[in-house]
Amino acid sequence: MNGPHDLGGQMGFGPVAPEVAEPVFHADWERRALGVTLAAGALGAWTLDESRHARESLHPATYYAASYYEIWIRALEVLLERHGFVATEEIEGGRPLWPGVKPKQVLRPGDVPRVLARGGPCNRPVDAPPRFGTGDRVRTINEHPTGHTRLPRYARGKLGTIEAVREGFVFPDTNAHGKGENPEHVYTVCFDGHELWGRGGDPALTVSIDAWESYLEPA
Amino acid sequence: MTHDHHHPHDHPHDNELDPFAARVRALETILTEKGLIDPAAVDAIVETYEHKVGPRNGARVVARAWADPEFSDWLARDATAAIASLGYTGRQGEHMQAVFNTEDTHNLIVCTLCSCYPWTVLGVPPVWYKAPPYRSQAVINPRGVLAEFGLKLPETTRIRVWDSTAELRYMVVPMRPAETADLGEEELARLVTRDCMIGTGLPLRPGSLSPDVLWPATGTAGTAP
Numbered sequence A: 001m002n003g004p005h006d007l008g009g010q011m012g013f014g015p016v017a018p019e020v021a022e023p024v025f026h027a028d029w030e031r032r033a034l035g036v037t038l039a040a041g042a043l044g045a046w047t048l049d050e051s052r053h054a055r056e057s058l059h060p061a062t063y064y065a066a067s068y069y070e071i072w073i074r075a076l077e078v079l080l081e082r083h084g085f086v087a088t089e090e091i092e093g094g095r096p097l098w099p100g101v102k103p104k105q106v107l108r109p110g111d112v113p114r115v116l117a118r119g120g121p122c123n124r125p126v127d128a129p130p131r132f133g134t135g136d137r138v139r140t141i142n143e144h145p146t147g148h149t150r151l152p153r154y155a156r157g158k159l160g161t162i163e164a165v166r167e168g169f170v171f172p173d174t175n176a177h178g179k180g181e182n183p184e185h186v187y188t189v190c191f192d193g194h195e196l197w198g199r200g201g202d203p204a205l206t207v208s209i210d211a212w213e214s215y216l217e218p219a
Numbered sequence B: 001m002t003h004d005h006h007h008p009h010d011h012p013h014d015n016e017l018d019p020f021a022a023r024v025r026a027l028e029t030i031l032t033e034k035g036l037i038d039p040a041a042v043d044a045i046v047e048t049y050e051h052k053v054g055p056r057n058g059a060r061v062v063a064r065a066w067a068d069p070e071f072s073d074w075l076a077r078d079a080t081a082a083i084a085s086l087g088y089t090g091r092q093g094e095h096m097q098a099v100f101n102t103e104d105t106h107n108l109i110v111c112t113l114c115s116c117y118p119w120t121v122l123g124v125p126p127v128w129y130k131a132p133p134y135r136s137q138a139v140i141n142p143r144g145v146l147a148e149f150g151l152k153l154p155e156t157t158r159i160r161v162w163d164s165t166a167e168l169r170y171m172v173v174p175m176r177p178a179e180t181a182d183l184g185e186e187e188l189a190r191l192v193t194r195d196c197m198i199g200t201g202l203p204l205r206p207g208s209l210s211p212d213v214l215w216p217a218t219g220t221a222g223t224a225p
Helices: A028-041 A048-056 A060-065 A068-082 A088-093 A109-118 A193-200 B018-033 B039-052 B055-067 B069-077 B079-084 B132-137 B142-148 B185-189 B194-198
Strands: A137-140 A159-169 A184-192 A205-212 A216-218 B096-100 B105-110 B158-163 B169-173
Touching: A028 A068, A028 B018, A028 B039, A048 A068, A068 A088, A068 B018, A088 B018, A109 B039, A137 A184, A159 A205, A184 A193, A193 A205, B018 B039, B055 B069, B055 B169, B055 B185, B055 B194, B069 B079, B069 B096, B079 B096, B096 B105, B105 B142, B105 B169, B132 B142, B142 B158, B169 B194
Parallel strands: A205 B158, B096 B169, B105 B158
Antiparallel strands: A137 A159, A137 A216, A159 A184, A184 A205
């Protein structure tokens, strides 16, 4: 979707303002936001792709006014409601009212080191051989799906070169919507500054994205 | 807890904490009472990313690459396995790629679409990495971004920006600083900052070692627990 999250090349947000001696967390609620988000993710009820889509589906005014942990929590509330664990009235009232859906699994403290050290690999075998090879010229598709996609707007309809052929990976455009993993080969595709940003682009700039095969056409 | 933290720069997104802190607490309470999360598991997750997993990991990877050409080759070829050999595996580091700075090319990592970041080697990302200014500008005006970090590269230096749009996670391996031939791996690791592994900085020089401020992102820089 052409949501507020798709920020590449946008202007007007001001300076980056890197913080000197930045702490890991700026407040205790950020610690809990991280931990609660990961612990709830471990319920196994939604995928990382679905959670990304919940974040980018927040209203743009909300998204831009929020810190990233706030974005996480607001999206988590959406996911918890969507999957029947928590009702809107409970979140608004700040206390549980109904039992809700029973979880298949709950993350216990003893399992945390193993679960975090294992992560969630999303490479998958793909039967078909890769359609493109290193050095191939490709053009990214210029599509504007209303659902989740990982092809950023600034890199749509652009001419690029395949730099690396990666493994097969779960296809986020379907996986985010419960329509299956449908793995595809992923490619690292390079674009030069002029192709992306016109005559004003930095002539010594190369930007790469990692693109699923169906984001690409031969050029 | 907000009174424990001061903000040396203007971070408007992070100043209005209190109403949201209550909302997070309420959500945690609801989930706990419903048996959906275990607060002790939440504690263990926080402990992991506040004190165990951080840029020290990545610094050890870079130092090993500087010290050991065979490891460096392995890191270039199969970063996930090479990094795993040092014990760093897991969430947001499942599929790693190390990218090496050269005399001609400087690498910079970004995620324009969300906040993808190599957690296993760098920990959780800093606020600026996840915020709109960096995400919007890194791909169109990387030299302007680098200048904000005090890094001015020659105009002829190519800049390669890696937008982490899929599940590959990138880390930059900076060039080994001059006059470090006699340093061991542990000393080399102390020159490797978080920012130089994102690409927004360069490694420290041997004379500028200041261990107390090297690891601001590991929670030792005056943050109240």
